[in-house]
């Protein structure tokens with residue numbers, strides 16, 4: 114097969130971009146070939162064509178170059194890597210075929226394009242390093258970087274906690290050694306796994322790459338010691354990958370911060386999911402999560418940092434108080450807070466702007482945004498000077514005004530700036546004398562041309578003679594054919610049109626030269642000056658980065674203060690003792706929603722005196738899950754330094770929060786709901802300490818009643834006797850309320866319900882004592898289960914309540930004779946003969962049936978009946 118030189122070039126590029134899809138620039142288009150074209154046709158619906166015919170036929174698909182972001186974005190979000198091969202020389206100057214090179218490889222974790230990033234969310238690339246090839250090793254190193262801002266962290270974690278850490282970081286891509294399966298497969302759905310050669314994670318290579326990048330002899334200066342070897346390996350693998358994929362500078366990654374898990378509250382993966390901290394359980398989106406509900410930041414930097422605060426609540430009392438003090442001061446000074454928020458509204462995304470400067474991608478407009486942001490600083494600094502709280506004082510101290518670079522930018526930049534630095538209009542008049550001179554020349558030349566046109570009209574008497582300009586001939590004189598006779602002899606003909614002729618004169622050409630070259634020189638000079646400005650910003654990068662961090666912190670405090678004021682939150686007392694006392698607590702997310710009758714606040718008290726294990730019984734839909742979740746969220750919010758939705762709260766620091774709430778969709782893990790529930794419960798029992806907070810909902814529901822009760826019973830005993838941690842346990846098993854008599858730390862709670870006129874009203878109020886009824890049947894009625902089924906269920910319930918269970922543990926239902934007086938419901942329902950459905954109905958354990966299951970059963974029964982009645986059925 115003949116390969117054209119262009120195709121040869123394509124194949125070479127393809128050879129070095131691994132499994133990435135290659136966008137190959139040809140003129141004004143990006144083209145995809147072979148399998149790449151087929152993939153794009155399949156996943157993006159691009160039209161598949163063919164280049165050449167016969168044996169050389171090559172599948173091909175393409176799009177206009179200005180749609181790059183669009184196609185790139187789609188592929189990246191679908192989890193593909195994309196390599197971009199651009200033309201790197203001007204086709205006009207090319208000798209032979211134009212030179213092309215891969216200019217970057219874009220992957221989900223290395224995005225820097227604004228168009229492809231969520232402004233309010235961090236986008237991390239992570240790497241996991243293992244000691245040698247040992248997957249069974251006790252520890253792993255994990256590093257993660259945010260390419261668009263340059264934030265870079267690394268730490269060592271127990272291998273058993275890897276999934277928890279990855280859930281916390283939520284990277285979009287993760288580098289792992291080839292052939293390693295260290296990352297649990299269920300995480301592969303949300304994180305693109307990129308396999309790298311083992312050497313990339315090696316001790317020597319990693320150390321070298323880091324030292325070279327940071328230009329240091331050792332990493333001790335960053336706080337890394339011998340025990341952090343794996344953290345260094347992971348960080349090295351990250352940098353090595355960035356060097357390979359990014360063809361731009363990585364200067365904005367100027368620090369590697371060691372991450373110490375001990376200073377943050379541990380939240381495992383399942384808990385994070387159950388509590389919907391930063392994403393919802395149902396669709397994994399930010400909307401609907403706790404973060405979205407509490408975010409009142411006015412800058413995107415603030416929003417990203419708030420996400421970090423929420424994902425990493427603190428355990429250090431002093432640090433928690435520092436944040437709370439800062440929030441409190443802003444709550445108590447609403448005018449100050451308002452003023453600061455107004456100022457922050459004019460602050461741009463300094464972190465990402467700076468990263469663009471460092472990687473050489475900043476536009477003149479970006480520099481303008483940096484300048485505008487820096488101009489807000491003196492006002493902000495003045496406002497936070499001499500404040501009471503140490504947090505605000507510290508922020509004030511760290512807020513570097515960056516005055517020199519600010520005035521440099523302000524003096525140089527024009528008011529309205531272009532996107533491209535090459536088109537001129539970047540530098541304002543008065544900044545550079547040479548530039549002003551060139552612009553004067555260009556403008557003067559234009560003026561001369563206008564005069565010249567006037568003069569020539571007078572000289573020739575041709576009223577419609579005009580001077581025009583095009584790229585091929587430059588300036589010309591245009592005369593319509595009617596006036597051809599009057600053309601002076603010194604006109605030189607250049608171009609003939611249908612109705613007119615175009616001429617030049619030596620004089621015109623001379624001025625053209627002046628104008629064009631002045632214009633061009635002015636643009637070149639502007640480009641040079643722009644480059645100098647960009648370099649100047651680069652030199653001050655550290656200072657600007659620090660200021661960006663201050664602004665983000667300030668915005669977070671203001672956001673928390675705004676929320677506290679808006680929703681009437683209180684400052685929690687946070688201390689060392691193992692108490693949990695909340696008065697009139699509310700669920701931070703539901704509290705914001707319109708709920709009929711309003712959200713009902715609830716108290717909570719867990720401590721060694723009044724009981725540290727709260728056992729909550731109550732009907733379905735009463736609000737048990739909401740209540741226990743709300744207690745966990747309030748504790749967590751307090752430890753991130755936030756005020757909490759309550760009238761009062763006294764919360765002893767917790768080291769870990771465990772929540773097993775609601776069955777999530779576990780099918781993808783290939784495990785039954787019950788298995789997952791027990792695995793998670795096992796983890797809680799094995800890792801909780803007496804400083805932890807445990808929230809359990811309906812444990813044991815997925816198995817038979819006796820199994821379930823027994824398990825739930827022994828779990829509560831274990832938590833009580835062996836762990837002694839604050840616990841809330843919501844359950845349907847009323848039997849468990851007997852635990853109170855044998856375990857002094859257990860306190861029974863239930864959700865108040867009012868019965869009125871055969872109806873049940875959920876009051877959503879948690880009250881002391883055990884629930885005496887289940888109300889599942891009422892809930893089934895609410896869900897729309899037909900009245901007949903409901904009536905019969907009530908009957909069965911009455912029987913069960915009087916007779917309980919038989920010796921085999923099965924629901925004992927009265928025999929036919931006992932059960933059926935003449936007016937009995939079954940007669941009217943199913944006729945005089947025992948219908949097979951009755952047997953099925955008897956088998957139903959109403960206590961164990963959710964409204965949904967009841968509906969499904971009913972549907973199945975109706976179908977049976979229908980099939981039976983059908984002709985021939």
Ligand SMILES: Nc1ncnc2c1ncn2[C@@H]1O[C@H](COP(=O)(O)OP(=O)(O)OP(=O)(O)O)[C@@H](O)[C@H]1O
Nearest residue numbers: 708711712713732733734735736737738739740877
């Ligand atoms: N304190 C409250 N104030 C007002 N409405 C509430 C309150 N708590 C819960 N609700 C409402 O009740 C609904 C059911 O709450 P929740 O899911 O917590 O009940 P549950 O007792 O856990 O039910 P199940 O046992 O069926 O899971 C919620 O969706 C909410 O609309």
